[in-house]
Amino acid sequence: MLSARLSGVSCGRKPRIWATHTSWTTVGDGEFFCPGCGGDRNYQRRTGRRRFTLFGVPLLARGPAGPVVECAACHDHFAPEVLDHPTTARFAGMLRDAVHTVALAVLAAGGTGSRTAVDSAVSAVRAAGYEDCTAEGLIALIAALEADTGRFPGSVDPHAGAGAAGASLAIELHEALEPLTPHLAPAGRESVLLQGARIALADGAYTPAEREVLATVGNALRLCSEETVRLLESARAPF
Template identity: 65%
Template sequence: MHTAWDTIGDGEFFCPACGGDRNYQRLTGRRRFVVLGMPLVPRGCAGPVIRCTACQDLFDPDVLDHPTTTRLSAMLRDAVHTVVLAVLSTGGTGSRSTLDTAVATLRAAGHDDCTEERLVALVDALAADTGRATEPDCGPGLAIELHEALGPLAPHLAPAGREALLLQGARIALADGPYTPAERDVLSTAGCALTICSEDVARLLVAARTPS
């Protein structure tokens, strides 16, 4: 059996065989039965498949569901940013220690230009835009933002990575003292969006109180 492949598309993907971002070709094929070395009798279509241009391995199209390393890094930066803003939206901008922890967390995540002033202005603008300042806890708008930012990322993070993201938010909440009910509500919503069960969320909120 011989398969003649045609290229119908290309792009960049995360190659499981190479272990990194590579270019790919999307292929469809036509199978022919080989007689004396000559492909003669049609035997139907093959594919589509994804071929890595580096290692030449073939994969099912669902390999493209995995984000590239570059895209995954961007998703993680956005997720940290969303969690930080969510925690601060519960009233954390009034505490210098909370703001210091939030800025340090964002800079470590790749937001190098983050400052306290910019962070406060952004939280205030979001509160004015959504009416969040009048919400006593994690309102529907904030919950949607958390699920939109964290939901697509969660399947691509190991359990330790999802827990680390939640712990970052928890440590910001604890920077000015014990959790408030609003902070617990926001962190529980973030944990749900990260597909962390409620028992593990409770465990992590306790663990965040212990200095590392």
């Protein structure tokens, strides 16, 4: 038996006499975005125990290993923090909801009386993934939100700023945008703000209330105030 284990010597290879072996135990599973595969995959969350082996026979415990996240497709191991990155499907949903919330907030701040602005909002929301969005649906939703303890400031004079409703509106926008922001490239964050800006500009110049809403959007997207102002001005140019 020993001669069989050492037969690699005759082929010019050194026999593997000792090594460290890890025995893995699965403690959970799910779906994640695999940075190795570059797509959504199933995973197993695993913990392990390392052992010193001699000729493949485990002898001495060397302590715990992991936890790790193992991809079911490529079998690479990653730190548990990889699960903080949303799956492709989850990311698409977060982006869709963010654009929808920004569109509602800008429309509510400027008023829903402009069909041009409403149509611009509908186009943005449809492009984000809500393909069945309609002008009537957006207007009805804003009316319902206004009635829900003033969550959106549609009843406020659009030329006077968001006023007391501003704090509630800021909460809505931060809740929709802050979970998404860390996963957006700078160009992606700018794009979300510019979509809101173009809705506001669809029926003319920014009103104070619209500027206040868009400043809140920029803050939630972690854009500095100077960058937000620059982007709002750039949105005035033809595109």
